Amino acid sequence: MSDLLLEIVTPTQKVFSGTVKSVVAPGSQGYFGILQRHAPLLSTLAIGEIRARVDDRDKKIFATSEGFLEVSSNKITIIAEAVEEANAIDVDRAEAARHRAEKRIAEGREKWDIARAQAALSRAINRLHVVGKN
Amino acid sequence: MATLRDIRRKITSVKKTQQITKAMKMVAAAKLRRAQARITQIRPYAETLSAMLSNVASKVDHSLNKFLQERPVKNVAVIVVAADRGLCGSFNANVIRHAKNEIDKLVDEGKTVTLVTAGKKAFEFFSKRDYAIDHKLSGFFNHLAFEHALDISQYVQSQFVNGAYDQIVLIYTKAESAVKQHIMVEQLLPIKPQELDEEQGSFEYIFEPGPGVILDKLCPKSVNIRVWQAMAESYYGEEGARMMAMDNATENAQEMINNLTLHYNKARQAAITKEINEIVGGAEALK
Numbered sequence: 369m370s371d372l373l374l375e376i377v378t379p380t381q382k383v384f385s386g387t388v389k390s391v392v393a394p395g396s397q398g399y400f401g402i403l404q405r406h407a408p409l410l411s412t413l414a415i416g417e418i419r420a421r422v423d424d425r426d427k428k429i430f431a432t433s434e435g436f437l438e439v440s441s442n443k444i445t446i447i448a449e450a451v452e453e454a455n456a457i458d459v460d461r462a463e464a465a466r467h468r469a470e471k472r473i474a475e476g477r478e479k480w481d482i483a484r485a486q487a488a489l490s491r492a493i494n495r496l497h498v499v500g501k502n
Numbered sequence: 503m504a505t506l507r508d509i510r511r512k513i514t515s516v517k518k519t520q521q522i523t524k525a526m527k528m529v530a531a532a533k534l535r536r537a538q539a540r541i542t543q544i545r546p547y548a549e550t551l552s553a554m555l556s557n558v559a560s561k562v563d564h565s566l567n568k569f570l571q572e573r574p575v576k577n578v579a580v581i582v583v584a585a586d587r588g589l590c591g592s593f594n595a596n597v598i599r600h601a602k603n604e605i606d607k608l609v610d611e612g613k614t615v616t617l618v619t620a621g622k623k624a625f626e627f628f629s630k631r632d633y634a635i636d637h638k639l640s641g642f643f644n645h646l647a648f649e650h651a652l653d654i655s656q657y658v659q660s661q662f663v664n665g666a667y668d669q670i671v672l673i674y675t676k677a678e679s680a681v682k683q684h685i686m687v688e689q690l691l692p693i694k695p696q697e698l699d700e701e702q703g704s705f706e707y708i709f710e711p712g713p714g715v716i717l718d719k720l721c722p723k724s725v726n727i728r729v730w731q732a733m734a735e736s737y738y739g740e741e742g743a744r745m746m747a748m749d750n751a752t753e754n755a756q757e758m759i760n761n762l763t764l765h766y767n768k769a770r771q772a773a774i775t776k777e778i779n780e781i782v783g784g785a786e787a788l789k
Contacts, residue, residue, distance in 0.1 A: 379547045379648070379727070397711055410558060411710035412719055436720065438554055440707075447550050 372404045373443045374420055376430065376451050383430065383451045384420070391444055392419040393437050402439055409439040413448060415490050417498045429454040431498040433491055450491070457499040466492035506773065509766040513759060520755035526589070527748035530741045537738040540646075544734060548727050552696065555720045559695035562713040568663055569693050569721035577614045579636065579658055579667040580605055581690065583674035583732050584624035585740040586643045591747035593675065593683075593740055594623040600685040601673045605633070608671075616667070620654060620733060636661070643737050651730035659725055662691045674732040677739035681746060686735075690728060693721060 374391055376383040392401045394416025402409075418430040435448025469489035472480040564570040582601045584594050601624070608615050617633050619625040622640040629635055637657050642650045661667045670691040677683045709716055 375550075377547045377550050379730075380543050382546055395710055407708055408706065409708045409710065410554065410716060411708075412716055434719075436551075436554060436716070438557070445550055445554075447547060447554070 371442065372402075374446070375444065376418070376446045376448075378448060378451050383453065384428065386422070388444075389421040389423060391421075393446070394418070394432065395437075396434075402444060404442060406439045406442075408441075409437070411437050413437050413446070415487075415494045417454075417494070418446065418451070429498060431457060431495045452495065454498050457495050459496070459499055462492050462495040462499070466496065506766065506769055509762055509769060513762045513766065516755050516758050516762065520752055520759070523748045523751040523755060527745055527752060530590075530745035530748060534738065534741040534745055537734065537741050540734050541731075541738055544727070544731055548731050551720070551724050551727055555693070555717075555724050556695040556697075557707070558709070558713055558716055558720065559693070561707060562717065566714050567717040567721060569659075569691060569725070570695070570717070572692050573668050575613060575668045577616065577667050577669075578608050579616050579618055579661065579670045580608070581618045581620065581654065581658065581670065581672045581674075581729070581732075582624045582628070583672070583736040584619070584621040584627075585736070586622040586641050587740075588623065589747060590740055590744035591750075593743035594621075594627075596683070597673065597675050597685055597736075598624060598627050600687070602627075604671070604673060604687055618654060618658060620650075621736075643733075643740070646733060646737055648726075648730055651733050652726055655722075655726045655729040658691065659722060667691075672728070672732055674736045675739040676735045677742050679742070681742070683739050683743065686732075688728075688732075690725060693724065 371387040372389065372391075373386070374388045375385045390401060390403050392399055393411075394414045396412040396414045399416070400411075413432060413435045415433055416431075418432050420428045420430070422428060431452050431454065432446070432448045433450040435446060435451075438445045465488060469485045469492060472485040473482060473489065476482075559570055564572070580601065582597070584597050588594065605615050605617070615634070616636045617628055618637045619628060619635060620639050621643065625635065625638045625640055637654065639650060639654055658667065658670050662670060669689065672686075672688045672690040674686055675683050676686045
């Protein structure tokens with residue numbers, strides 16, 4: 369049986385590279401799963417969690433920002449601006465980011481870029497949601 | 503002939519200069535290492551992104567996306583990436599000379615060229631010479647961050663979309679190693695997708711949500727990352743060039759010190775010989 373290869377790349381590092389059994393990813397139109405011999409696919413990703421089953425016992429969970437996922441010939445490539453493994457997430461930092469974003473949204477449009485603050489808020493909430501799942 | 507004291511003074515002065523160049527070389531070497539780490543970090547991301555983009559672009563009509571659309575070229579924007587500081591050998595001169603040739607060529611072809619400069623040295627050169635500069639970013643390489651690339655990238659993108667520029671060219675230094683450097687001239691916009699090899703091109707892809715939406719998201723990202731990569735490469739080249747220049751300077755200073763020391767010893771010996779002669783001559787006269 370051929371292996372399914374997963375690669376997660378961000379501008380600062382290669383977060384993960386290895387063979388997996390299956391991957392569930394947050395597509396912009398809903399979560400979807402990928403198994404071996406999946407048809408070639410290119411999809412946008414929304415903020416959410418990536419679940420990768422490494423083998424029968426071991427699975428990895430990542431928090432991701434918006435990005436892209438490509439499947440071709442049993443290789444999955446995910447690129448996003450920020451991807452973190454669940455147990456590598458800094459809770460304090462995410463918590464601080466959430467407070468900052470909430471404050472900015474509350475303070476309103478004159479002072480801050482609301483769209484950016486909202487994006488930051490959903491990233492922070494996502495991190496806090498994913499943390500510790502591994 | 504220079505007196506002994508003059509020579510000694512000169513030696514001390516050259517030694518001090520040598521200390522400075524040596525320190526600068528060390529600083530450049532440390533920065534070079536950091537710059538190199540940064541490049542190796544971006545590379546996989548940039549390559550994957552560009553591969554994906556080429557893949558989608560080869561399967562959809564280019565008129566779907568404004569970043570891919572070729573239009574008659576009248577207004578060209580040239581982004582020149584040079585350094586903020588000097589003392590790095592011919593690094594700045596090389597890239598600026600190359601850029602100037604490129605710009606003059608475009609002007610000869612009857613195009614209107616506007617400049618976007620990154621790095622103080624590029625701005626200084628072109629602002630003194632009657633070139634139209636639309637946008638500049640200076641004094642940032644010391645704390646280079648992705649935001650700086652975004653600043654330039656988003657500016658040219660908006661100008662491209664609203665029709666002020668028809669084509670955007672990116673000129674920067676790419677360093678293979680600290681010594682071997684090339685000047686790169688690339689078309690940034692409209693995006694020219696890479697040719698795909700047979701195997702990659704033959705797949706029938708599923709696009710989610712749709713190729714148009716994916717392209718709309720991929721294109722700006724790809725432009726951003728290419729500007730960022732150019733800046734990172736240029737900075738790596740700059741520090742490499744600086745390290746080489748300072749290494750040469752240190753060596754030259756050492757050579758100068760050696761020569762001066764030789765002169766100094768000769769002069770000292772001559773003075774001693776002269777004194778002995780005088781004493782002997784004096785003693786001889788007393789007999």
